[in-house]
């Protein structure tokens with residue numbers, strides 16, 4: 001049996017699967033990743049610095065640039081790919097316990113995963129939040145104001161700064177989301193990590209949590225990850241090709 005066939009058998013045996021998804025699952029939807037070989041941060045390390053919450057709050061030019069970038073984001077025309085669809089199939093098989101995603105593109109929602117099973121640990125670009133009050137709203141409304149000429153639209157409730165409802169560098173994760181992710185990791189029988197280098201903490205710690213709890217660990221990624229040493233199966237290659245085979249429920253292909 002190949003390691004893919006063994007991994008398929010492990011998925012078929014499992015009933016409480018936690019998926020950890022990263023940027024690699026969205027690159028086939030033409031959304032660039034951040035830390036891969038062609039990643040945004042890899043090619044332009046300065047962009048990582050300007051993505052901090054401190055510079056966003058302090059520098060109006062950073063905010064104006066951010067709003068222009070949001071208008072032009074590839075997210076708005078992106079569609080879910082076969083990798084996202086495979087995770088919907090996994091949910092239909094009633095095996096998906098929780099889908100923890102590091103992606104902020106909202107494509108798991110668009111693909112049709114149940115929002116109740118989804119933890120968007122780094123937030124979503126499809127909403128805006130106020131940095132001073134609880135105001136939240138769909139991003140499209142704020143972008144409409146930008147198109148109408150506002151360079152840095154403020155909060156309609158309190159006049160505070162608006163930002164996409166994502167976790168920027170320098171911002172802590174939402175505690176309830178992190179706790180939910182950790183609890184899911186602690187109770188799953190299989191953890192499937194897809195398209196992430198598993199190098200961003202604290203969320204990468206869900207992998208050792210699942211390992212200690214006795215779960216089978218499968219890692220599918222285009223390159224090495226920091227958690228390969230903990231994995232029962234490491235699969236390399238195209239996510240949109242391999243993931244449907246891995247979780248789709250088809251019998252392992254005969255040799």
Ligand SMILES: [Zn+2]
Pocket residue numbers: 130131132133134135155156157158159160
């Ligand atoms: Zn506000």
